Amino acid sequence: MQIRVEVNGLRIEETVSSRLLLSDFLRHQLKLTGTHVGCEHGVCGSCTVTVDGAAVRSCLMLAVQVDQAKLSTVESLAPGPQLHPLQEEFRKAHALQCGFCTPGILMASLDFLGRFPEPTREEITEMLSGHLCRCTGYIPIVNAIERAAPRLRTSP
Amino acid sequence: MKPGPFIYTAPDSLEEALELLDEHGGEAKPLAGGQSLMPLLNMRFAQPAVLVDLNPVPGLDGIVQRDAQLEIGATVRQASFGASPLVREHIPAAATAVPHIGHFVTRNRGTVGGSLAHADARGELPLALVALEGSVRVASHRNGERMVSADELFVTHFTTSLSDEELLVSSIWPIADNDWHFAFEEFAQRHGDYALGMVCVGIRVSNGHVSDARVAVSAVTDRPVCLDDAGAALIGHAAVPDAAREAGAMAATAVDPHSDLHATARYRRHLTGALVERACLVVFEAAS
Ligand SMILES: Cc1cc2nc3c(=O)[nH]c(=O)nc-3n(C[C@@H](O)[C@H](O)[C@H](O)COP(=O)(O)OP(=O)(O)OC[C@H]3O[C@@H](n4cnc5c(N)ncnc54)[C@H](O)[C@@H]3O)c2cc1C
Ligand code: FES
Ligand code: FES
Numbered sequence: 001m002q003i004r005v006e007v008n009g010l011r012i013e014e015t016v017s018s019r020l021l022l023s024d025f026l027r028h029q030l031k032l033t034g035t036h037v038g039c040e041h042g043v044c045g046s047c048t049v050t051v052d053g054a055a056v057r058s059c060l061m062l063a064v065q066v067d068q069a070k071l072s073t074v075e076s077l078a079p080g081p082q083l084h085p086l087q088e089e090f091r092k093a094h095a096l097q098c099g100f101c102t103p104g105i106l107m108a109s110l111d112f113l114g115r116f117p118e119p120t121r122e123e124i125t126e127m128l129s130g131h132l133c134r135c136t137g138y139i140p141i142v143n144a145i146e147r148a149a150p151r152l153r154t155s156p
Numbered sequence: 157m158k159p160g161p162f163i164y165t166a167p168d169s170l171e172e173a174l175e176l177l178d179e180h181g182g183e184a185k186p187l188a189g190g191q192s193l194m195p196l197l198n199m200r201f202a203q204p205a206v207l208v209d210l211n212p213v214p215g216l217d218g219i220v221q222r223d224a225q226l227e228i229g230a231t232v233r234q235a236s237f238g239a240s241p242l243v244r245e246h247i248p249a250a251a252t253a254v255p256h257i258g259h260f261v262t263r264n265r266g267t268v269g270g271s272l273a274h275a276d277a278r279g280e281l282p283l284a285l286v287a288l289e290g291s292v293r294v295a296s297h298r299n300g301e302r303m304v305s306a307d308e309l310f311v312t313h314f315t316t317s318l319s320d321e322e323l324l325v326s327s328i329w330p331i332a333d334n335d336w337h338f339a340f341e342e343f344a345q346r347h348g349d350y351a352l353g354m355v356c357v358g359i360r361v362s363n364g365h366v367s368d369a370r371v372a373v374s375a376v377t378d379r380p381v382c383l384d385d386a387g388a389a390l391i392g393h394a395a396v397p398d399a400a401r402e403a404g405a406m407a408a409t410a411v412d413p414h415s416d417l418h419a420t421a422r423y424r425r426h427l428t429g430a431l432v433e434r435a436c437l438v439v440f441e442a443a444s
Binding site: 001018019021024040041042045048054055056057059060061062064065108111112125126127129130131 | 158160166191195207209211255265346
């Protein structure tokens, strides 16, 4: 099937088989390997991307379902050498070690902070329940998101 | 972990979706938010020949107030349902159940209709619909529309009374009178996990006394059920902690949960009582 989709600001047209997962479409067909794949059944959160602004599990969507949609993957956060405020706070807070979970958490946080610009630590923790990190113990991730929140409020 | 082959269809109208289901019978599966169906496809626990994607079908994503009820379209996302001012004002117990459904990201995609049609005994929305005495609107190509009460809808874990050709079009949530108060409580080992126990309690209070009550539980049963004896135990009593404890004790004896890796039957029974007691205290507080 033919799909037209905007990925990280670029309009593309691609042919995909109907059973191709969105995560595999991004990684294998578009070579956007920033989106990670851990469990392929919706549990780990590492494949999270945004579709029309809403964070979703890309392993639980079909590529054919994003026809006409606007997608953002972790690659969109820093097109140049300048890191996105979220990424910068993650780096400062040591919120990643191996980095496997990070792309998913960044994309979920982007949507989350857009809708809940002043979250409590508890709300951040609840949001993170959908993301498995085997390295950090989560505390630095909560810290990073907490510190990024005011920066995202001021930068449009 | 990739789905087997299927024919993907994206109907542009409800009629077309119903025709596809009628034509393919048990070979076709509706695809809503995909948060339960896609894992099943990825693991090949399910291999339908045809997927009927409900996401492009117009008219299924509305939240409408009609007299004393809210009608929620099948593909309304769980996140939109929980954030809707109409839902929060008129059926607050359902709104408080929403944050327990999976996670922030899965709720962006998962739908109200999908949660109900999936009929997981640990599902929050099936329990809320039973406790609030709601119903669903169901349609099929051959037989048109019919209404099914929540109580008749849920048969057992993962099973509803809908046939393969039928689509759940919307759910109907009655708006209770002002003297009714509801509370939803659940316990899961980690936030967003499937609950070990969940309850939804409603009471009507007049002059400090309970004049009517409903105690519904799930996760410890194979489908959401109202425990009539526990509800009856509250009626006529003052809304005080003793009555809450009594209702909890009745609920604990009324259920017959199973043991597994996550908890023993005894633990689940105790949990049911504790959750009912806690929910009663919340509604008593709200009523006073
Ligand atoms: C990590 C994770 C955690 C989760 N935790 C919870 C939880 O704690 N509580 C909970 O309740 N759920 C939980 N879920 C499942 C929830 O997210 C799903 O959204 C819900 O169970 C199904 O809704 P859906 O819209 O995603 O439906 P789908 O997955 O698209 O469909 C589910 C089933 O219902 C059928 N169906 C869908 N819509 C209709 C319709 N309108 N008419 C007839 N049949 C239909 C489909 O054919 C399929 O068989 C979790 C999921 C994940 C991935
Ligand atoms: S790979 Fe998608 S949630 Fe784990
Ligand atoms: S940094 Fe390694 S899994 Fe999170």
